Amino acid sequence: MVFLPGRYQSSQSLNQYTTASGCSGVTFWFAPDPGPDRLLLTDDDHTGAFYFDLRSGAAIGCNQMAAKVSRWCIGGSNSSNIRIVTGTPKDWSPLGSASLSPPDVGDTRPRLAVTVDSASTVDSDLSVSWFTPEGAKKIGDGNVAKYRPCSVWIFTCTSFNRSIRVRDLQTKVTGPPIDTVGAPKGKIFVDVAYSLENATYLDIPTLSIAAVTQDSGERDCGAYTLAKGGGFSGVTPSTYTFSDAQAKQLADTCGSADLINGYELTMKTTGDYLNGGFSGQIPQVWLDGVRIRYDSAQGAKFPIAQSGSNQAAWRDCDPKKPGGQLIFGGESHVYVADGSLEVCAGPFPTAPEVHQSTGIFALPEVASLRxxxxxxxxxxxxxxxxxxxxxxxxxxxxxxxxxxxxxxxxxxxxxxxxxxxxxxxxxxxxxxxxxxxxxxxxxxxxxxxxxxxxxxxxxxxxxxxxxxxxxxxxxxxxxxxxxxxxxxxxxxxxxxxxxxxxxxxxxxxxxxxxxxxxxxxxxxxxxxxxxxxxxxxxxxxxxxxxxxxxxxxxLEPTGSAAMLIPQSGCVVAYPNYNGGQGNPDCALLRAETADFADNWTLPWQGSEGKWTGRFGVQGSVYAPSSAVEIDDTDYAYTLATRGAILRHLRVSGWGARPGFSGPAFGGNVDKTPVAREATFTACTQSALRLAANLACNAGQGDKIITRSGVRFEPDASGLARVPNHVWWSTDQ
The missing domain is CATH 2.60.120 (Jelly Rolls)
Structure with a gap:
């Protein structure tokens, strides 16, 4: 979904998408201004402004916080993983249209083939006995895990289900499967490479899938019947692929990125409890591994690590190309509850050489009256x-x-x-x-x-x-x-x-x-x-x-026309910031990690997953009247590459990803000398104003005599030695 620069007045119009369960894992693109040709991603695009004046619409809660009409909530559940990207996309394409009729003819959305074919952990102690269990870590690598029941002299041990489990998937996915006609949550296919020997009395194997990690929370994703006989007989594994119905069931049940990353997959083969008895036909099972694959729409990858040794997070917008500025007025604020907010400020639309690149701008409050x-x-x-x-x-x-x-x-x-x-x-x-x-x-x-x-x-x-x-x-x-x-x-x-x-x-x-x-x-x-x-x-x-x-x-405008409103209300509440709970204070920008893994109370209830919110601004954050709250114990990115001006920074938790050593806030400024312009004003003032060394101001009774605009151009040495006269005016 694409959002264009402009004024946003209703939090409901934003939250209906960014908290919706049907939008889990979706990337929302806040695009640059398309320019005169009104076409996105063309040469005349320039940095656009998004003004949030959230004073209307139905208020909703956000991750256990009280409902507030002025809050934009990103992430409606612990598995939302909503992605917001502002600016020109980097290494992905947001453009294209979905198909309205089968078999998805005319679906022009860019697709990404997602494949997860290895796991870092194999649990082989669920049954006795699996040999070379490490062979089940990666499908197709020539190594296999083998099950053969234990034996004592001439007696063979009994077997219940010959279980083996793979988990801790090594490739982390960043988006859910793409929707298709008849499958609004897409399809997730699983390939299982296995074989059965002496399987006459064995039942058909099943693959049980569950999400179990702290991030995903606990969820039963279903048991799926595999196959027996035919190519699955003997000692050489063959590959069973989920049917369309099974792939749709898995996506419907556990199709979000958080849940996919939390999968554990357990293969069970029941039957022939006595393992052939005295017939000598002892059943054996081979497992080469499992593979998860599906098509996903292209979208954000943040904060998944880029390739390389420093584990730096992937960034999804290009700071050197047209970007966007998020402007917050009044009591408007944003809470990244589960997902991410990325902003590339981009070059300033006019005269970028003399302007700061500000990705988030909060209008200062009216100065307190004393x-x-x-x-x-x-x-x-x-x-x-x-x-x-x-x-x-x-x-x-x-x-x-x-x-x-x-x-x-x-x-x-x-x-x-x-x-x-x-x-x-x-x-x-x-x-x-x-x-x-x-x-x-x-x-x-x-x-x-x-x-x-x-x-x-x-x-x-x-x-x-x-x-x-x-x-x-x-x-x-x-x-x-x-x-x-x-x-x-x-x-x-x-x-x-x-x-x-x-x-x-x-x-x-x-x-x-x-x-x-x-x-x-x-x-x-x-x-x-x-x-x-x-x-x-x-x-x-x-x-x-x-x-x-x-x-x-x-303050509030007297009319309906768009007006910039100084910050007020809970956003500027002080002297003390109290965790952004809205009672009475709230952060302008809040992104945190909240773990409710211990919130279940009955033995048959599973724990809820971790809420993880992050933000990153390629540019600066200007919020002199506001608080910003962060909480991330796996940071591998810079929060604001050009620094931040804040009233209050609350750090609830902060820890670097192993291998990452970058700064939390950047301050690297290009010090290459560039031209600067200045206006000189001459005036007459009262003795009182003159003694106070105040600047010329006709509104305060000063008499303006003349003005002159000059430009300082650096020479070869980088110094501006002689000003160039650009313009002048005489007011007297």
């Missing part, structure tokens, strides 16, 4: 004055200052009860000290409106007698807004407590909640933080601190 001032708001009505009760209000203008030392980087709110002796009883009431907070004004840009306003508050209430949050006795600190009063969590004296990413601190939600509106924000409407305590004994004194208050803004 107070323009924090001032003393006074005491409660029953409290005595304290000249030193409010200090360092400016320290509350920034949460988590660089030094993160509470003693020096927070505002101090001290308060006490010191009434006349005849009013001592009022000290049992709630006491408080207030800070008046005025925010920097903000209004949405043209074409947008403010959808949500969320607060983050960092403070230390220094409560006593606490066992955990909210359990402390006494009064809660409060945030007092124009139309709401919010009780904040209490906490013992353990440093500043940062509270955010919670419905409690959602101050505004368009048409839903209105504690502090965009109009309040535009007008810098003041609100209050109140440090509070129960008075208790006479003349108590309390010394709380306020680290700061910040507001996070969520």
């Amino acid at each position: 107070p323009s001032s924090v001032t003393d708001g006074g005491f409660g009505p029953s409290e005595a004055g304290n000249g030193n009760g409010f200090q360092s209000g400016a320290n509350a203008a920034l949460i988590d200052d660089r030094t993160n030392v509470e003693a020096t980087n927070t505002a101090k709110l001290s308060y006490s009860c010191n009434p006349p002796w005849y009013q001592i009883g009022i000290c049992g009431q709630t006491l408080e000290r207030r800070a008046n907070i005025t925010m920097t004004p903000y209004s949405a840009p043209n074409g947008y409106r403010i959808k949500r306003i969320d607060a983050r508050v960092s403070y230390n209430p220094k409560n006593q007698g606490c066992s955990f949050l909210w359990s402390c006795p006494g009064a809660s600190p409060q945030l007092r807004l124009p139309r709401c009063t919010l009780d904040l969590p209490k906490n013992p004296d353990r440093g500043s407590l940062q509270v955010g990413n919670t419905e409690l601190l959602r101050l505004y939600d368009y048409n839903v909640k209105d504690c502090y509106s965009p109009t309040d924000l535009l007008n810098s409407q003041q609100f209050v933080y109140a440090a509070r305590a129960n008075g208790g004994a006479a003349w108590p004194t309390y010394n709380d601190s306020l680290d700061g208050v910040e507001l996070q803004i969520t």
Whole structure:
């Protein structure tokens, strides 16, 4: 399936394919822009942009995560192995069309003949006795395994099923069988080379197939009847090939790449329990090996190793040819649960020599709004004055200052009860000290409106007698807004407590909640933080601190036209990233290994296979407001060949494939000198702006005098010594 550059608004339209059981092992191609001729893979193709603005469609869960409408889920089960390739394909072809009528006339899809004819393990101890069992590892290599029952003097041992099993297939497959008319999941043929001697009383052999590895999980793929007599008699093995019906049954039951790679194949020959008795006609069995073969559609091979000693993963797109850029806005994000996401950024469509190759770009969030001032708001009505009760209000203008030392980087709110002796009883009431907070004004840009306003508050209430949050006795600190009063969590004296990413601190939600509106924000409407305590004994004194208050803004377009939306919601939730569980945070890009092999509870239930998600970007990742989570203990690829700019990188597990020594993030930059252009601007400024050494900006009142564009061309030595004048303009 081919996806073209453009705007994607519905997660449902993507997830209906990338989580579908019928798409297991399928490669989805996110193609470059086809250019003016509108034909793919032609000379006028150029790098295209895919903008994910996922705000509509039905929400679904993803590998035990809660349903979310803004999530693109790659892999709907542990055996999905969905492949996403962005950019120009490398060493495979995505083009062609399927046949609509038998016998597949007109099916032009490129096919790949898949053959697996060797195994690394033979289990011969299932029956007594197999000789030279290693001969069954590879079919057709001239070596065979032989079964002859043991004997003691003139007595021959009994036999139950003469079993022998091959497993740990050496060639790993990367895709399922191609669908055909009448076989929507394709056909998997198995060749079994064997022979039977003195087989008169033997039953027809069977081949039992099961998927058993950690990656595949446990699944019974069926028992298949072979043949007896004819060419299968004697000591020279002949080859039995699955019938079309058997090949279809195997593909229907265990046709995904993960399951095929997890096959174990057990040949059983029952009958003649006494092994000929006293007739002397002792049954014997020869097995040369088994071969799995089928036709697959061409597609991604990542992360299967390329040929060579360093075990580097195969890459399926060409970074030197037109590619694609995945752009994420709003709360949109992607979770690679089982499968892979490959992105080749490709050259920049225009002037590639002066532009970075960015494969994944996340729009930065609206910068958190901070107070323009924090001032003393006074005491409660029953409290005595304290000249030193409010200090360092400016320290509350920034949460988590660089030094993160509470003693020096927070505002101090001290308060006490010191009434006349005849009013001592009022000290049992709630006491408080207030800070008046005025925010920097903000209004949405043209074409947008403010959808949500969320607060983050960092403070230390220094409560006593606490066992955990909210359990402390006494009064809660409060945030007092124009139309709401919010009780904040209490906490013992353990440093500043940062509270955010919670419905409690959602101050505004368009048409839903209105504690502090965009109009309040535009007008810098003041609100209050109140440090509070129960008075208790006479003349108590309390010394709380306020680290700061910040507001996070969520924007949305006012119309239906495509608009780039700054990241928001769970993608930008902080201060701490909590495993991407969506409660409340989520990674922009998450690819992990999740093993649920121990999730079965009854003896007859098999374990589920491993969920394995991977991503690789040939280019850079730019996500300054977002988290990225990775978890792969078999990495043999570079996550981003041109580096990454991230707010947070979470590494849940990481280990190199044996033999691979490449970097996780690349940083190799071509240092060949190239031409660069620059624009010089001359202006007049106010004394204040001039003293601040600010750049010329007509929007800030500067008077532009002239502009000049110059180009610096490197000479033979690689240095740009003399600028070439390209253009100039006079604004005055």
